[in-house]
């Protein structure tokens with residue numbers, strides 16, 4: 001990697017450098033270095049704006065789907081109601097990021113290790129631009145992100161003062177909201193920035209936030225579960241390598257590779273999931289990227305969404321303790337599933353609002369496990385669950401998708417390398433999710449998307465409509 005300068009992230013820059021950077025940006029529009037991600041987005045914007053205009057002219061009045069009363073009551077399932085260009089979810093095939101399926105990502109994106117996992121910076125570039133980056137572009141993005149990774153000292157102090165029993169996701173939201181002090185978008189809006197330029201401060205905030213999240217997450221992890229000390233940031237390393245170092249697992253190359261896979265897989269899942277939709281919704285009021293992302297993290301912290309990865313591990317640990325064996329048989333697992341359902345609880349990690357087949361993100365993690373940890377007892381249990389749970393859920397007769405989702409697998413991989421603290425898992429999910437939802441937010445502003453405001457109805461008004 002290209003980075004030369006060395007600095008200590010834990011010695012804080014004041015807010016002034018951030019705003020000095022913005023003042024420079026305003027004075028000199030050409031500050032995006034040639035070949036940088038920002039320069040490329042700037043080149044793509046007129047093209048995308050024209051594409052959107054054409055879409056509106058040609059198809060503006062066409063129907064995407066009917067809206068029924070059932071859909072309004074039932075969480076808007078099946079309503080094609082959002083524009084989201086970064087990824088598309090097919091119920092059978094699963095996610096495609098900018099048109100690429102997960103196996104295709106392995107073919108096109110560069111990796112840090114020969115034949116290894118795709119590198120997260122390449123994913124960010126792909127999501128932002130729709131283009132597969134060259135190695136030079138990936139390196140320039142790593143350098144750019146590393147130069148933005150330091151935290152203001154007051155944010156570190158806030159995290160250091162959080163009680164250890166405050167959930168890591170709450171700490172993440174607090175930290176992101178605190179980072180908002182340095183929002184370049186909020187400042188630019190206050191200073192009257194022209195609406196056609198909104199994307200630029202949104203981009204700056206986005207890259208700053210994505211860059212800072214690994215340190216925020218690592219501080220939370222080290223404070224809550226370890227000795228509070230975070231390994232120094234190394235500006236010569238890539239995003240995932242620094243993240244695994246700061247968490248305390250960087251001595252394992254395999255863990256760093258897992259981190260790369262994890263950060264790529266969780267980055268985006270089209271626009272209707274709770275964290276993506278929240279970012280879009282809150283951002284549509286021109287709330288800055290920090291505020292929008294903090295709101296999204298509130299959604300990701302729900303057990304039916306991102307917190308399910310925490311719940312999966314807790315549930316498996318509970319099962320193993322309850323059955324007093326590290327290797328429960330399929331019959332024992334089935335019995336435990338029936339008990340869970342009888343208590344009125346869901347089987348975490350199974351089911352999906354859109355998918356109707358095994359999540360390809362589950363498959364990618366399973367492939368990683370088969371390659372690196374096939375004899376791990378927890379992996380054996382996760383595999384046995386895969387054979388047992390779908391049949392049981394199908395028998396319920398009401399579950400639309402009995403297959404595992406992404407959250408059914410991640411904990412078992414992290415546990416193998418010693419990261420066993422399930423309450424932390426959703427924070428890692430959040431770091432990755434920032435790539436997609438914030439990249440789309442940059443495009444929301446570049447395309448001038450309006451404030452989101454669907455119409456609601458009362459029960460009475462619905463009745464009156466049809467009686």
Ligand SMILES: CC(=O)SCCNC(=O)CCNC(=O)[C@H](O)C(C)(C)COP(=O)(O)OP(=O)(O)OC[C@H]1O[C@@H](n2cnc3c(N)ncnc32)[C@H](O)[C@@H]1OP(=O)(O)O
Pocket residue numbers: 303304305306308345346347348349350351352353354393398399400401405406407
């Ligand atoms: C990153 C992610 O967000 S992936 C999702 C992570 N969440 C989980 O793994 C939690 C477990 N799964 C679930 O709760 C659900 O499958 C969801 C939230 C993911 C999707 O919800 P829906 O689209 O409403 O699912 P669906 O239409 O199949 O639900 C129908 C019924 O089956 C139930 N059901 C669905 N999945 C499960 C499950 N894993 N275990 C038990 N019951 C289930 C629903 O609770 C619902 O029951 P109800 O009619 O009594 O209220």
Ligand SMILES: O=C([O-])CC(=O)C(=O)O
Pocket residue numbers: 268269272273274275305353354405406
């Ligand atoms: O798509 C969804 O609703 C949930 C999900 O898997 C994700 O956000 O990754």
